[in-house]
Amino acid sequence: DVKVTQSSRYLVKRTGEKVFLECVQDMDHENMFWYRQDPGLGLRLIYFSYDVKMKEKGDIPEGYSVSREKKERFSLILESASTNQTSMYLCASSDREWQYFGPGTRLTVT
């Protein structure tokens, strides 16, 4: 059974902290994605990666960076968390048109 896991379901951080969100997939997929989900705005793509050490900006990359050192792992980094980054963060992986999603991390920045 395919699986995408995210390191935390809920996370509370303070403004200015560095935050790491981890995502792991066990399907040997080339492509991995990070989205944020906000009420009324749907899913918006932050960054994606085609392969190890490859990354591309999505629609809303400002304030975020990513790391893909191993094929199965894709990390989202908030260098200095701000309150407007409070959101649900979803990771996904794919090897074709549709994507498999993790359960999400609900991040609150206070």
Added chain:
Amino acid sequence: GQQLNQSPQSMFIQEGEDVSMNCTSSSIFNTWLWYKQDPGEGPVLLIALYKAGELTSNGRLTAQFGITRKDSFLNISASIPSDVGIYFCAVAGSNYKLTFGKGTLLTVNP
């Protein structure tokens, strides 16, 4: 970026009723997808459509890929309480990137 117009934004229905939602785009796409997100979880693929005019069923769900390749609809027949959630349409673009609609929040009253 590309935008999908998904409607309605929300629906509140009685158990047993049928549901219909749709998605339109100003551009042509060759793949349309429908996802469901249960409360507190990541989206899960319901139906994938690859051919204009295609009508595909998955249990009580039926989805159609519009003949113009610019729209799609999803029908749910005889709704039950576990149909509650957010339904997203999505289109596949280059490099396996997906663009999502803003979602339809479905509430089913037992």
